[in-house]
Amino acid sequence: MDQITPKAVKEFKIVGTRPLRPDGIDKVTGKAMYGADLYAPNMLYGCLLRINEPHAFIESINISNAEKLPGVKSIITFKDFLKINPDNKNNPILENCIANEKVLYDGHAIAAIAAVDLNTAKKALKLIKVKYKKLPFVINIEEAMKTGAPIVSVGKKNENIPDGYSDNVIQYCSFGNGNLEDGFKTADKLIKRTFKTPSVHQGYIEPHACLASMSNDGKADLWCCTQGHFNVRSICSNIFKMDNSQLKVTASEIGGGFGGKTTVFIEPIALALSQKSGHPVKIVMSREEVFKATGPTVSSLVDVEIGMKKSGKITAAKAIIRYEGGAFPNETYELGAQSAFASYDLDAVKTEAFNVLTNRPTQAAYRAPGAPQSIYAVESVIDELCQHFNLDPLYVRILNAAKKGTKSSYGPTFDDIGLKATLEAAKDHPHYNAPLKENQGRGISCGFWFNFGGNTCVSLNINFDGTVGVVEGNPDIGGSRSSISQMAAEELGISLDKVKTVIADTNSLGHNDVTDGSRVTFSVGLATIKAAKLAKKELCKRAAKLWGIDEDAVIWKEGYAHPAGANAGNQEPLSLEDIAKVSSQTGGPISGHYEVNAEGAGVSFGVHLVDIETDMETGHSKILRYTVFQDAGKAIHPSYVEGQMQGGSVQGIGWALNEEYIYNHDGKLQNPGFLDYRIPVASDLPMIDPVILEIPNPGHPYGVRGVGETSIVPPLAAINNAVSRATGIRFTELPLSPPRVLKAILNKQ
Amino acid sequence: MIFVKPNTEKEAVYLLNNSNGISRILGGGTDVLVQMRSGIIEPELIVDIKNIPGIREINEINGGYEIGAAVSGSEFNNYPGLKEFAPGIAEAFDLIGSSQIQGRCTLAGNICNASPAADTAPALSVSKCIVKIVGPNGFREDLVSNIPISPGKNSLKKGEFIKSIIIPKRPPYSSDSYIRFTPRSEMDIAVVSAACFITLDQNKLIKELNISLGAVAPIVVNVTGINELVINNNLNDDLLSQISIICSSSCDPIDDKRGTIEFRSHVAGVLAKRAIILAHSRAGDKIEKIAR
Numbered sequence A: 001m002d003q004i005t006p007k008a009v010k011e012f013k014i015v016g017t018r019p020l021r022p023d024g025i026d027k028v029t030g031k032a033m034y035g036a037d038l039y040a041p042n043m044l045y046g047c048l049l050r051i052n053e054p055h056a057f058i059e060s061i062n063i064s065n066a067e068k069l070p071g072v073k074s075i076i077t078f079k080d081f082l083k084i085n086p087d088n089k090n091n092p093i094l095e096n097c098i099a100n101e102k103v104l105y106d107g108h109a110i111a112a113i114a115a116v117d118l119n120t121a122k123k124a125l126k127l128i129k130v131k132y133k134k135l136p137f138v139i140n141i142e143e144a145m146k147t148g149a150p151i152v153s154v155g156k157k158n159e160n161i162p163d164g165y166s167d168n169v170i171q172y173c174s175f176g177n178g179n180l181e182d183g184f185k186t187a188d189k190l191i192k193r194t195f196k197t198p199s200v201h202q203g204y205i206e207p208h209a210c211l212a213s214m215s216n217d218g219k220a221d222l223w224c225c226t227q228g229h230f231n232v233r234s235i236c237s238n239i240f241k242m243d244n245s246q247l248k249v250t251a252s253e254i255g256g257g258f259g260g261k262t263t264v265f266i267e268p269i270a271l272a273l274s275q276k277s278g279h280p281v282k283i284v285m286s287r288e289e290v291f292k293a294t295g296p297t298v299s300s301l302v303d304v305e306i307g308m309k310k311s312g313k314i315t316a317a318k319a320i321i322r323y324e325g326g327a328f329p330n331e332t333y334e335l336g337a338q339s340a341f342a343s344y345d346l347d348a349v350k351t352e353a354f355n356v357l358t359n360r361p362t363q364a365a366y367r368a369p370g371a372p373q374s375i376y377a378v379e380s381v382i383d384e385l386c387q388h389f390n391l392d393p394l395y396v397r398i399l400n401a402a403k404k405g406t407k408s409s410y411g412p413t414f415d416d417i418g419l420k421a422t423l424e425a426a427k428d429h430p431h432y433n434a435p436l437k438e439n440q441g442r443g444i445s446c447g448f449w450f451n452f453g454g455n456t457c458v459s460l461n462i463n464f465d466g467t468v469g470v471v472e473g474n475p476d477i478g479g480s481r482s483s484i485s486q487m488a489a490e491e492l493g494i495s496l497d498k499v500k501t502v503i504a505d506t507n508s509l510g511h512n513d514v515t516d517g518s519r520v521t522f523s524v525g526l527a528t529i530k531a532a533k534l535a536k537k538e539l540c541k542r543a544a545k546l547w548g549i550d551e552d553a554v555i556w557k558e559g560y561a562h563p564a565g566a567n568a569g570n571q572e573p574l575s576l577e578d579i580a581k582v583s584s585q586t587g588g589p590i591s592g593h594y595e596v597n598a599e600g601a602g603v604s605f606g607v608h609l610v611d612i613e614t615d616m617e618t619g620h621s622k623i624l625r626y627t628v629f630q631d632a633g634k635a636i637h638p639s640y641v642e643g644q645m646q647g648g649s650v651q652g653i654g655w656a657l658n659e660e661y662i663y664n665h666d667g668k669l670q671n672p673g674f675l676d677y678r679i680p681v682a683s684d685l686p687m688i689d690p691v692i693l694e695i696p697n698p699g700h701p702y703g704v705r706g707v708g709e710t711s712i713v714p715p716l717a718a719i720n721n722a723v724s725r726a727t728g729i730r731f732t733e734l735p736l737s738p739p740r741v742l743k744a745i746l747n748k749q
Numbered sequence B: 001m002i003f004v005k006p007n008t009e010k011e012a013v014y015l016l017n018n019s020n021g022i023s024r025i026l027g028g029g030t031d032v033l034v035q036m037r038s039g040i041i042e043p044e045l046i047v048d049i050k051n052i053p054g055i056r057e058i059n060e061i062n063g064g065y066e067i068g069a070a071v072s073g074s075e076f077n078n079y080p081g082l083k084e085f086a087p088g089i090a091e092a093f094d095l096i097g098s099s100q101i102q103g104r105c106t107l108a109g110n111i112c113n114a115s116p117a118a119d120t121a122p123a124l125s126v127s128k129c130i131v132k133i134v135g136p137n138g139f140r141e142d143l144v145s146n147i148p149i150s151p152g153k154n155s156l157k158k159g160e161f162i163k164s165i166i167i168p169k170r171p172p173y174s175s176d177s178y179i180r181f182t183p184r185s186e187m188d189i190a191v192v193s194a195a196c197f198i199t200l201d202q203n204k205l206i207k208e209l210n211i212s213l214g215a216v217a218p219i220v221v222n223v224t225g226i227n228e229l230v231i232n233n234n235l236n237d238d239l240l241s242q243i244s245i246i247c248s249s250s251c252d253p254i255d256d257k258r259g260t261i262e263f264r265s266h267v268a269g270v271l272a273k274r275a276i277i278l279a280h281s282r283a284g285d286k287i288e289k290i291a292r
Helices: A024-028 A064-068 A078-084 A086-090 A092-097 A118-125 A141-145 A180-185 A229-239 A267-277 A287-293 A332-339 A371-389 A393-400 A419-428 A480-492 A520-547 A576-581 A638-657 A715-727 A738-748 B009-017 B032-037 B073-077 B087-094 B107-112 B120-126 B237-250 B261-291
Strands: A044-051 A056-062 A072-076 A108-115 A129-134 A169-177 A189-197 A209-214 A220-224 A247-251 A281-284 A299-308 A314-324 A349-356 A440-449 A454-462 A468-472 A499-503 A554-557 A560-563 A590-598 A604-614 A621-631 A689-693 B002-004 B023-026 B045-048 B058-061 B064-068 B130-135 B138-143 B148-150 B161-167 B174-181 B192-200 B206-214 B221-223
Touching: A044 A118, A044 A129, A044 A267, A044 A287, A056 A108, A064 A072, A072 A118, A072 A267, A078 A086, A078 A092, A078 A267, A092 A229, A092 A267, A108 A118, A108 A267, A141 A299, A141 A314, A141 A349, A169 A332, A180 A299, A180 A314, A189 A371, A209 A267, A220 A229, A220 A267, A229 A247, A229 A267, A267 A281, A299 A371, A314 A332, A314 A371, A332 A349, A332 A371, A371 A393, A371 A440, A371 A715, A393 A419, A393 A440, A419 A440, A419 A604, A419 A621, A419 A689, A440 A715, A454 A520, A468 A480, A468 A520, A480 A499, A480 A520, A520 A554, A520 A560, A520 A576, A520 A590, A604 A638, A604 A715, A621 A638, A621 A715, A638 A689, A638 A715, A715 A738, A738 B261, B009 B023, B009 B045, B009 B130, B009 B161, B023 B032, B023 B107, B073 B087, B087 B120, B087 B174, B087 B192, B087 B261, B107 B120, B107 B161, B120 B174, B120 B192, B120 B206, B174 B261, B192 B261, B206 B237, B206 B261, B221 B237, B237 B261
Parallel strands: A044 A281, A220 A247, A314 A349, A468 A499, A621 A689, B002 B045, B023 B045
Antiparallel strands: A044 A108, A056 A129, A072 A108, A169 A349, A189 A299, A209 A220, A209 A281, A299 A314, A440 A604, A454 A468, A454 A590, A554 A560, A604 A621, B058 B064, B064 B161, B130 B138, B130 B161, B174 B192, B192 B206, B206 B221
């Protein structure tokens, strides 16, 4: 719980305090409305028919028996979407929701039913007759890339793909600078290793849920659990050829997302079922559906080669990154290539990355998408080099750390960044020098994330009673409502209990980008502060009117309008409440609005330290101590910042130790449930100790830097390095599950 | 689906014996409800046995205990003296599920569900516990070990159900233990488990040593060939490693999402060793307690 503030920054009254979360009581008493909690009159229940084959050609779907079942109100297949909009045949997001010609992964939906109750809908699913032909499939990255591999989808391959790969390799990119060959030549030691990470799911506790109601005149209402309802509106209005204004999307409270709720899976289906039946339709996914047909992040196969002088100086570094993102992968491979070496100031560096199709569920973003996998490989090789030269792993990282002015491996030159300060904080922390016992190891790793800004709108309304409503458009997934209220109160100079922040539907505010990229506290906060400044300007104007003086002769200070300047007079200062109460007589309600495509989010770095004990007889690794060091720029609500640092760490720990998508030889997922897909439970972990550093981000009025994602990046390598040091065996594949670790121990003996 | 909550054993037997299709007993329901919800089973008849007299009671009989079929984990573990009498059975029962599940789950259900990974199955088997069964032909008794016959299948005949479980009287200086391996510390399922029952004499020489292993074969493995090796011996490292090897080679596990054959066999030996050390120290404590 330490907070390290290296230099004096702006004095704050409300920012930096830890008020109770505004959504807390409703959430713990069950009053909060999540995706599945809304009911509409005459509502139907929808469910989807999923095919348990990794790859199959759909020959026919016969719905006639299902349609006859009393209580069934509508059934849809991909053909219905083609009738709605012929362009839908080229829409990969829709094709992931409901298969067109081919089933592309185990659990791919091919039809959906809406009925008067869920039992009837499920009964009707069994009456749909499907004929399909099984096709050869491919699950594994390495196999998928080879020529001769079964092809998941043809015609997706970009022109820049080097020769010698199958058509599953669809995209390629490379970044870097300097002369690698010379760099490697001057190294005293070269280490090259190949690393693998499994697909892992975001594991949010709330399954996807939505309620859709479409009218005959083409208007629609959609209520859903999402990280970005404006994005849901864009995707769905595109599918249904609707004007944006005709589809109103309201975001429910959200029970976790971690990137997995940045796209749609069931929303277009519910809308189509509603359109066809004329009733509102609710769909709630089961946990098995969530595992099989939403999420996971990419699995990876990464080669890393690093050259180091015996002084610890890195002379050259190279990575070849291969990410598999299922049947419709996105741009994660590129983020992996860009982030791999971002923590280091290197003269010669190159990353290449390949994007690969497989018969697995379509990847969705997962907290710092693409960075954990490539950085895992890089940080593991650096640790092995440190061991080789018997060098202190923090010293080596400080020696090579990127700093202000470093031209990053992916192009941009860094401004003020907090990596070195973060590393030094770790070095000075008592954890770093605490003694270790037998079979215990200490691992460290750096982590990086870009952070984003993006399109943001905020309305700040001053009510007649002097309270303030902030209206923003980003679902609150990590405590943003509290942080935004704090920034509004701080800027206006009023107490926090006067401010309430709400999340508007898509018709009540301009477009807001998705809650992702650690953007919300930064971007929405920035827009809120600017909106508050505009409101203050208007408040001063009203005060001037009341006093009968010139507008420029009024200034705003600590919640009051004050007369200023030689001729302003000696009027008593007016509070925000005083001005608000009579605003009806001075020109009407007062508000401030700010719209921006925010830039200057500022990159984020973190350093993790972990102590692990490995049971040499069972291969089981126990986390003994875990400390997180991260630069928050300015922690608006430190408890939430700590929560982000702890939460990301725990997800990374799960990824490193036990979580993985397990497929059998039939290409079917073996563990679509929380029993065998093992996220850590509370008793598996010590208290994760967060250390917040505050190196103000010059791009934000209060210095805020996004903190949501970086924390999931270092745990993979930190744990890999700790287990490797505890056992004396270098590991290169995750998860470090007991069978894998025990096998290595027994092989060594 | 028909749901019935009869007030007598006779009524329950009649209903079960005359049902067509799938029927299930509802004790705690921690398996049945989950299986129904996930669509694994669709029973036509559910017989809730909790109204049957005595079915939720624990009684001391003949120096041992009789545990009603619907006694929950938390009732068992809060019953005075039971945890001290059979600490291994208590720890196995206590490992099932969360606190919420503990309020519902039962020994009878854990045995009849016949999961190879059932926590209480090795713990009850190693102490040679007995089930009392009622059915169309009256009462019968059988060893717990004989109830699960393959994954998901038990040896109960149509119309039968378990009324209670008997934990028999133990010789002085006896104790038991149960250890399971799970990747997580809780909310998990045994990848391998080992139960030990041990009897010592006043001089700490071993009089009886039973090992049962879970999750390493379709049903519990009651390891043979150990008593011959250890009887009238002191426990030592050499014996422990010999037993460990015997246990590993007694396994007949599968490769699956939870573990490999190699892993399960190796860890079975490790856990057996640890379970013996634990049970031995518990039995040894009794000698010291009496000596004091």
